[in-house]
Amino acid sequence: MIKHFFTIALRNLERNKAYAVINVMCLALGITCAILTFVLVTYHLSFDTFHAKKDRIYRITTELHQEGISRDASVPQPMGKAFSNDYEFSEKVAMVFSNSDMLVSVPSSPGDKKFKENLAFAEADFFDILDFPFVQGNRNTILTEPNTAVITERIAEKYFGDQNPINQVIRVQNKWDFRITGILKNLPVNTDRREEIYLSYSNLKDYDSWLAGESWRGLAGGMNCFVLLKPNVLPSDVDKVFPALSKKYYNERDAKAYQFKLQPLSDIHFNPELGGYLAKKNLWALSLIGLFLIIAACVNFINLATAQALDRAKEIGVRKVLGSGRKQLFWQFIQETAVIALLALVLAFALAQLSLPYVNELFAIQLRIDIFQDVYLLTFLPILLVVVILLSGFYPGLILAGFQPVLALKGKLSQKHVGGFSLRRGLVVTQFAISQLLIVGTLVIANQMRYSRQADMGFRKEAIVMLPVPERQKSTLSTLNSEIARIAGVEKVTFCSHAPASPDFASVNFHFDSRTEDEDFEISIKIGDDQYVSTFGLQVIAGRNLNPSDTVREFLLNETAVKKLGARSPQDVIGKRMRIGLNNREGSIVGVVKDFHNKSFHETIAPLCITSSNNWYFSCAVKINPANLSTTLGAMETAWKKTFPDQVYEYAFLDEQIARFYELDNMMLRLIQAFAGIAIIICCLGLYGLVSFMVVQKTKEVGVRKVLGASVKNIAWLFGKEFIRLLLIAFVMAAPFSWWAMNHWLETFAYRIQIGAGIFILAILITCMVTAIAVGYKSIVAALMNPVKSLRSE
Structure with a gap:
């Protein structure tokens, strides 16, 4: 019996090749995402779980x-x-x-x-x-x-x-x-x-x-x-x-x-x-997206199967007359679904293997897909296959098995006998909503990343090269400074502990002026010489810059620190004494600099002081002219190696170091972009298949309309208006959830964009354009068909 059902399933797939190809491709794309998501999630969940205790x-x-x-x-x-x-x-x-x-x-x-x-x-x-x-x-x-x-x-x-x-x-x-x-x-x-x-x-x-x-x-x-x-x-x-x-x-x-x-x-x-790699909520969000894509693929299957059901009505009627029961017909369709799902799984496994190098490169990890070594994956794949078969085949199987044989054989079944358009409308709305959710997510993350790259951080970050300083004797620093400063193309040189936006020192023991107790806030500490301000383009808004002397202990504060101290204006703190926990360093406040971002945009600008000390100069920051970049960098390497002949030379551009603050965010952006693209492809394939069946069902109607004078535009609108209506319904459903989800993500940024109407308008325009391409092509083909052919049998 099983062999018989299997043979019938293969014949039906062969008879409806286009239907089979669309379903296999859609399911394969969904399953590919599910496999990659599962492997990625289990990889992260496995961290340090191998320790016995x-x-x-x-x-x-x-x-x-x-x-x-x-x-x-x-x-x-x-x-x-x-x-x-x-x-x-x-x-x-x-x-x-x-x-x-x-x-x-x-x-x-x-x-x-x-x-x-x-x-x-x-x-x-x-x-x-x-x-x-x-x-x-x-x-x-x-x-x-x-x-x-x-x-x-x-x-x-x-x-x-x-x-x-x-x-x-x-x-x-x-x-x-x-x-x-x-x-x-x-x-x-x-x-x-x-x-x-x-x-x-x-x-x-x-x-x-x-x-x-x-x-x-x-x-x-x-x-x-x-x-x-x-x-x-x-x-x-x-x-x-x-x-x-x-x-x-x-x-x-x-x-x-x-x-x-x-x-x-x-x-x-x-x-x-x-110091962890990522929050667990990111993994659960990733898993949810993978689930959405599987649902979108299954929705395609259900839509196409129910749309095709009328074409199989006589076959079902004959089988019922010959004694096939409802249960038998149901399991026959489930087997057909299983064949498609199995083919999709095989294709998905191959696609996942082909995609794996790109995933590894994106996340800088070493994932492997090996069902013989990964017991979790070996368990997951059969479960996924069963879930896909049941999600995709259960409802269409019930519909087909429930046909009345008399009506089926007389060809009197209509759309209402296969659930009408109401179910399919709901499923198409679900697909549109998933696509729009991912598109909105992509646009929001991309805009926030663009804002993080382009917003003014309050200091100069372009064309600044950071060099390590492995030895900090005063004579060594002086030698390196003079060697680099004389290079053509070098504009400024400063020694410092950290660049303006970077990890820094912090002190919880901060004493100001003659107050009896330490301040109740933490102050960040940057160590830099008298060229720090000019090299990084910081703005002194009160007082003066640090003196060149390293023996005189002086401090610059930022505006945030001044506000935290309760001073009415920056000028009020000039000349006051302060002490920080960095070896109980004490000195006078000689200036106030305009606030600059000392960390990523995930964090608020912290109270901060700048002071000088040779012992803490771990870096040399060099402002260069971008012209003749390679020549300047080569000369800098020669100068550095001459000063530190026993060390290993390396350098980094400051803007590239700052970009690494958002490394994980950019990874998520690229991943969601890929998933949004896959969701759109699945949606397009499904719409194309669904419109193809609608064209067959409405062949005579299209012919009559053309005889009565309908234009190509009118015929295209006949098919397209339904989907535009469903798209708008999906937008109303997806917009609040996507707004909530992306606002939740943006809460991780202290400095962020606002989600305006433009993002949602662009999302719906993208979906409209995709829908027009998927639906429009088949609609226009139908509209250009000779009405004589469609009405010949009348």
């Missing part, structure tokens, strides 16, 4: 309670020891300090290989908390001795080739030698730990004495504390003791400001506020 692994984070609450993944350096000694909640506690772009070399190599690497200083218990497997070395003694290191297999091959790396020596920052005592298996792609070199934590004092000190005041970016809780300990119980810990190690005011909280390992990847 993952449910008991937490990271201690800092909550800064001032005007509001801000959170930081970093903790004061003494946290690990204090938590371990003062409380009995944990089995293991490990401090880890991560740093990027550290110079690593092999002193024994012939060419003295040098590379910039991400590395971390880690306590030995770190590898008892997180289960990164070792291929060489004794896990029990790893990093217990000073000047020892652990590296991955990839790093071992990169530096030592075929040699045994154990007991080999690497040199960090051209200063410190570390003996390799362990080799880690290459890190899996689904971990947020990106460091491939781990150094003994006891050597942190050599890198920075303050980082390795006992000060509880201030946070150093990259200083993390990981905890493995005992089996019966609840994280809520641990969170309750943190206020007491703050009171023990801080004065009364700071104890209120510095609060701590556990963060589950599973939350790290999904918490952008604490």
Whole structure:
């Protein structure tokens, strides 16, 4: 029986090739999106889930309670020891300090290989908390001795080739030698730990004495504390003791400001506020879009199947007369649907494989589609196939199976017997609504990204090259400055800790003038010399710029800081004294600069000060003339290498660094653009197929109208007016939801566009144009048909 049904299904598909091709293509596009979405979502959900004790692994984070609450993944350096000694909640506690772009070399190599690497200083218990497997070395003694290191297999091959790396020596920052005592298996792609070199934590004092000190005041970016809780300990119980810990190690005011909280390992990847990659709500939004596209494809199938039902009425009538029951006919159609869905799945799997390199490039990840290795995908595909078959085939199957044989054989069935146009209207409206939702989303995100790129940030960002400064002796800085300044094409040079818009230092200990207590807000800190203001084009609106002398401690404030201090005008703070937590630096306020964006547009402009200090000049910013760019860059490289011959040269354009603030937003834009395009294609194919059947049903009507004088325009409107009406209904349905959804997304930006009527008008115009193309072509063909042919049988 099954073989018989299968044979009939194939014959019906062969008989209606156009119908079959449209359905297979639509379903294949929908399933392709579903597969890619599923693989992407499961990839992100798998991050750091391979650790055996993952449910008991937490990271201690800092909550800064001032005007509001801000959170930081970093903790004061003494946290690990204090938590371990003062409380009995944990089995293991490990401090880890991560740093990027550290110079690593092999002193024994012939060419003295040098590379910039991400590395971390880690306590030995770190590898008892997180289960990164070792291929060489004794896990029990790893990093217990000073000047020892652990590296991955990839790093071992990169530096030592075929040699045994154990007991080999690497040199960090051209200063410190570390003996390799362990080799880690290459890190899996689904971990947020990106460091491939781990150094003994006891050597942190050599890198920075303050980082390795006992000060509880201030946070150093990259200083993390990981905890493995005992089996019966609840994280809520641990969170309750943190206020007491703050009171023990801080004065009364700071104890209120510095609060701590556990963060589950599973939350790290999904918490952008604490350095995570993306929020989980983005994954759920992506899943919802994938679901919408599957629904749109199934809607096509239902529409075309019910529209074609009248053409199959006599076949169904004969089968019923010959004894086929309603149940048999229903399952026959389900089998036909299954054949189409199976073909679509095979095609979708191939399309997903072809699309995967583009997805990997877009997200800078390493996804694979392997049903034999991925048990989740192997489970998902059959479930998806069944859902598609039931969604697509259930209703049309009931319609076909419910035909009355007498009416079917006499050809007296009409549209009302297949659900009329009411159901199809609803389904077409659903398709239009999904398309418009995605189009509106694309337009809003694109406009916000354009605004983020083009809006004035309050400083100069074009044609500025950022160079690293690995050594900060005054004589070295002077040499580099003079070498670069004499290059033709170089207009300005400044040394600084950070560019105006970048991660920066922050101080919660900010004392102003003669006030008895520190201010109750955090102030951001930029370190720059006297050329910082002119190089970046900042505007001094009161007072003067910083003096060239590095020994005189002076400060510039921004307008926001002045307002926070309660001053009536910028002039009121000139000459006042202030102190910040950066080594308790104290000096006079000599000027006020106009507000500029010191972070991305996701964040509000923060209170900020600018001061100078040679010890904190990590970067050299060079304003260049864009003419003869390659010559200027080459000369700058020569000058830099002459100053730092033992270092690895690299540079970056400031505007490109700022663009990376919106990397994830741009990824989402490109993905939604692709999904919107696919939704439009599915909609077009469906409309084309539906209009094709409508043309067949209305052949005689079109002929009569043409005989009575109807023009091509009149005939085209006959078919098109119904869809225009449905499009307007879909717009009324989709507009409020898309407005709400995109406003919700825009809330992540402190500086944002407003969603105006123009975006919705453009969305409906795009959909109208697509509809006109899909419907218009077939309508015009019908209108140009000779009426004699359509009326010949009358």
